[in-house]
Every structure is written in C-alpha cells, then in structure tokens.
Amino acid sequence: MRWTQVVRREEVLHDKGIQKEYGPLPAPDKDPADALPAAGWWRRFISGVVDYIITGVLSVLVIGLVASSTVNRLSASLSSWWDMVVTAARTGSYTTAVPSQATIAGVQTLLLLVGAVIVVYTSVFLGTWGATIGHRVAGIRVIKAPLPMSILQRTETAAFKVEKPGWMRAISKGLSWALFTTGGWLFWIVQVVNVFLPLAHRRHQSLTDMFANTLVIRTEDPNK
Numbered sequence: 001m002r003w004t005q006v007v008r009r010e011e012v013l014h015d016k017g018i019q020k021e022y023g024p025l026p027a028p029d030k031d032p033a034d035a036l037p038a039a040g041w042w043r044r045f046i047s048g049v050v051d052y053i054i055t056g057v058l059s060v061l062v063i064g065l066v067a068s069s070t071v072n073r074l075s076a077s078l079s080s081w082w083d084m085v086v087t088a089a090r091t092g093s094y095t096t097a098v099p100s101q102a103t104i105a106g107v108q109t110l111l112l113l114v115g116a117v118i119v120v121y122t123s124v125f126l127g128t129w130g131a132t133i134g135h136r137v138a139g140i141r142v143i144k145a146p147l148p149m150s151i152l153q154r155t156e157t158a159a160f161k162v163e164k165p166g167w168m169r170a171i172s173k174g175l176s177w178a179l180f181t182t183g184g185w186l187f188w189i190v191q192v193v194n195v196f197l198p199l200a201h202r203r204h205q206s207l208t209d210m211f212a213n214t215l216v217i218r219t220e221d222p223n224k
Contacts, residue, residue: 031203032146036162038204039140039216048195050134055121059114067113115178122174123167130164131219144169145203145213165214172212180208 125132131141144163165173180191194207203215 033203033215036143036146036215037218039138039218041199041204043138043140043218044198044206044216045195047132047134047138047140050137051121051132054133055114055118058121059117062117063110063113067109111182115182118178118181119171119174122177123171126165126170126173127167135216136219139219140216141219142170142173142214142216145205145209145215162217165212169212169214173208173214176208176211 122132125135126142129141130143135141142165144165180187180194190207197206198204198209198216201210203209205215209215
C-alpha cells in the first residue's frame with residue numbers, strides 16, 4: 001500500500017494495536033521528527049529526578065545485599081582518612097592527607113554497583129516498555145529516531161513507524177547514563193550538558209539520545 005496525502009504512523013500501545021495519526025508526512029526538506037509531539041524539557045527533567053530517586057534507592061538495596069562488607073571497610077577507611085585530614089590541618093602538613101588505596105578501591109566498587117543498577121534499570125524498562133517509571137510519571141516515552149526523509153522517500157510507503165527503542169538502544173542509553181553519573185567530575189560536566197542540550201537541539205535530543213539514536217516524545221494516549 002502506498003499512502004500519499006496523510007500518512008498514518010502505526011504504533012502499538014499496550015500491545016493492543018492502537019493506531020495514532022500524526023498528520024501529513026513532512027516535505028522532503030523537513031525532518032520526520034517534526035511531526036512527532038516532542039517531550040518538553042520540564043517533563044524530561046521531572047522524569048530524570050524520579051529515575052534518579054528510584055535508582056538511588058535500588059542502589060542502596062543492592063549495596064546492602066551484596067557489598068555490606070565493602071561498606072564497612074570503606075566506612076573504616078574514610079574515618080581513618082578523615083582523622084589524617086584533621087591532623088594534617090592542625091599541623092599544617094597536607095602531604096599525608098591522601099585517601100588510602102582501600103578507600104579508593106571501596107569507592108570504585110560502590111560506583112560500579114551503582115552504574116550496574118542504572119544500566120539494568122534503564123535497559124529493562126526501555127527495552128521492554130519504551131519508558132522508565134520516571135518517563136511514565138512525566139507522560140513521556142522513548143522511541144527509535146526516524147530516518148531522514150531522503151531515505152524514507154525511497155521506501156514503499158514513504159512512512160515511518162513509531163517504535164520502541166529496542167534492546168541495543170536501551171542498553172546504549174543505560175550505559176551512557178551510568179557513565180555520566182558515576183564516571184567522575186569530567187563526566188559530571190558532560191551530564192550537565194546532557195541535561196540542557198534538548199533545549200537547543202533541533203530534535204530535542206540529549207547526548208544519550210544522540211548516542212543511542214532515540215527521541216523522547218509525549219505520551220498522547222491517556223492510558224499509556
């Protein structure tokens with residue numbers, strides 16, 4: 001079937017086969033993403049806050065279950081390091097106020113666990129439902145970014161489907177989010193750029209969206 005005037009973009013909502021219509025296919029010099037209801041920045045921000053809270057709680061639970069001994073050793077190492085800092089400050093010598101290898105190793109272990117929680121949480125929800133809990137709270141979801149019009153016009157229907165991101169894109173977003181969150185101060189700076197980039201990007205994409213080739217749109221169906 002070839003559609004010309006108005007193209008229906010099919011999407012499966014709750015696996016019920018509900019079709020949604022986003023209007024005419026954009027002109028050849030337009031971006032197909034323009035026909036989609038892009039998620040506003042505040043919705044994305046609220047979604048991120050909710051997901052950070054959830055992954056934070058999950059991380060605490062996981063660490064308590066599998067790394068309680070590491071936490072105890074880290075607590076002792078940090079206490080010892082703080083005593084060194086106080087002593088160095090009193091004596092005016094700062095050469096000894098350096099975290100021990102045990103402290104550094106403990107922090108790295110905990111960060112790896114937090115990163116793993118973020119990757120699993122993001123990958124499972126996006127790969128399965130196309131939205132995390134934060135996305136659902138904010139009324140948005142993640143989709144596979146449509147191809148440029150120059151490629152779509154060569155297809156038989158000259159249309160695109162609104163699809164979930166799929167597992168590879170979900171894992172890519174999870175990995176990049178985990179890296180930006182636990183990778184250190186340089187990646188924290190990148191995370192700030194990642195948060196505010198959708199305000200300026202023509203497709204309203206963040207760095208993680210660009211890396212995974214995804215878009216974030218509003219959920220139009222009230223039952224979604």
